[in-house]
Amino acid sequence: MADLKLTQLHKHYGAVHAVRGVDLEIPAGEFTVLVGSSGCGKSTLLRTIAGLEQADQGSIEIAGQVVNDMPPRDRDIAMVFQNYALYPYMKVYDNIAFGLRVRKMPEADIAQKVKSAADMLAIGHLLDRYPRQMSGGQLQRVAIGRAIVRNARLYLFDEPLSNLDAQLRDEMRSEIKRLHQELGKTFIYVTHDQIEAMTLADRIVLLREGQIEQAGAPLDMFERPATQYVAGFLGSPPMNFVPARLVAQGGGYAVRLEDGAELALPPARVAKLAARADQPVTLGLRPEHMSRAEAALRPGLARYSSRVDLVQPTGSRTYATFKLGGVEAIAELDAHDVQRANERIELALDMNRAVLIEPSTHRVL
Ligand code: ADP
Ligand code: MG
Numbered sequence: 001m002a003d004l005k006l007t008q009l010h011k012h013y014g015a016v017h018a019v020r021g022v023d024l025e026i027p028a029g030e031f032t033v034l035v036g037s038s039g040c041g042k043s044t045l046l047r048t049i050a051g052l053e054q055a056d057q058g059s060i061e062i063a064g065q066v067v068n069d070m071p072p073r074d075r076d077i078a079m080v081f082q083n084y085a086l087y088p089y090m091k092v093y094d095n096i097a098f099g100l101r102v103r104k105m106p107e108a109d110i111a112q113k114v115k116s117a118a119d120m121l122a123i124g125h126l127l128d129r130y131p132r133q134m135s136g137g138q139l140q141r142v143a144i145g146r147a148i149v150r151n152a153r154l155y156l157f158d159e160p161l162s163n164l165d166a167q168l169r170d171e172m173r174s175e176i177k178r179l180h181q182e183l184g185k186t187f188i189y190v191t192h193d194q195i196e197a198m199t200l201a202d203r204i205v206l207l208r209e210g211q212i213e214q215a216g217a218p219l220d221m222f223e224r225p226a227t228q229y230v231a232g233f234l235g236s237p238p239m240n241f242v243p244a245r246l247v248a249q250g251g252g253y254a255v256r257l258e259d260g261a262e263l264a265l266p267p268a269r270v271a272k273l274a275a276r277a278d279q280p281v282t283l284g285l286r287p288e289h290m291s292r293a294e295a296a297l298r299p300g301l302a303r304y305s306s307r308v309d310l311v312q313p314t315g316s317r318t319y320a321t322f323k324l325g326g327v328e329a330i331a332e333l334d335a336h337d338v339q340r341a342n343e344r345i346e347l348a349l350d351m352n353r354a355v356l357i358e359p360s361t362h363r364v365l
Contacts, residue, residue: 001064003028003153003186004049009058011044018044020210021058026203031180031187035197036207037233042190043082045207046156049188051075063153073102078147079156082163084139086131086146093127096145110149117145120179137168144176148183157189161196173199194234198222206230228362231284231355237319239355240329242283246276246356255283255356257325263302266352273356273365281365284355287319290331292338293346300352308343320345 002025011019018041047053051072100110118124121141161169198218205215225231244255254262310321356365
């Protein structure tokens with residue numbers, strides 16, 4: 001049985017249709033990440049699951065029971081909010097213990113639960129402090145501690161790391177993933193950050209304008225996006241998109257760019273493309289699927305020569321901006337592959353990894 005099942009869920013705020021017919025099943029123990037750009041309805045969906053917002057249409061089932069009309073505290077969920085939502089006048093211990101006291105757990109049991117959560121989160125030495133005496137990362141741990149002492153069925157997280165600086169965010173990300181492995185509970189985690197989504201999730205649910213654009217395992221979504229939107233959302237720097245045309249070339253097919261360059265497609269890809277010869281197509285190529293060309297190219301690589309407009313070294317890799325068929329594109333190269341702007345370089349484009357998109361529907365072919 002799914003731990004959570006949403007059926008045709010809708011939520012409006014006045015004229016704003018924030019959640020537009022979401023169907024989703026989450027099996028017990030899964031780490032699901034709801035990801036999407038700001039305003040796409042992630043928080044609304046999470047708050048509706050928690051019961052902090054009322055659904056307008058559709059059903060929410062937790063462990064097989066419809067909970068639409070059940071108040072939040074009876075729903076068997078624990079939630080971590082983006083702004084922590086700690087009680088400022090309570091010490092850390094009391095903040096963590098609060099939900100257990102509300103549920104009338106004996107103090108001795110509470111003490112033991114708070115201690116074990118505090119140990120897991122390395123905040124045992126902070127239990128006597130007030131929230132104002134603590135850093136953002138420490139507050140975040142307290143907020144997580146308050147959620148995990150509850151023996152809930154579903155754990156909901158709304159962008160819990162977005163207020164932290166980059167290094168702490170990376171640390172806390174690993175800790176949340178480890179916590180999920182230790183607890184084995186169902187986690188539903190909201191973020192706008194695609195890297196966070198990729199690294200944490202068993203399954204990513206990509207939301208767009210209140211609807212699910214695509215759901216799947218992180219690497220499946222990354223390697224087999226269903227739409228141009230998904231292809232462009234996952235990956236950093238993002239996939240390059242270039243207008244092109246599919247043309248017959250020497251018994252096979254190639255994509256012809258607007259500057260006339262023809263990039264041969266590997267034979268394995270051609271069978272389902274034959275019907276589209278001479279049609280426009282959008283070529284999608286990730287920065288990491290381009291490299292400096294060797295004298296002889298492996299099968300499936302296409303040579304392309306261009307002048308580099310901008311060079312951005314990151315240390316381990318260097319990003320080169322150049323024109324690909326008339327549009328600006330970025331290649332992720334080895335650190336020393338290109339030294340300065342205006343250099344001409346020969347690139348090898350990995351057409352085995354290229355994505356071809358139908359330009360009118362934005363669907364991947
Ligand atoms: P996200 O968390 O993905 O950034 P939200 O779920 O917060 O997005 O918001 C989805 C849409 O609903 C946005 O257009 C937002 O402006 C709107 N919205 C969210 N909360 C309210 C509210 N309380 N009243 C009116 N509109 C809201
Ligand atoms: Mg939000």
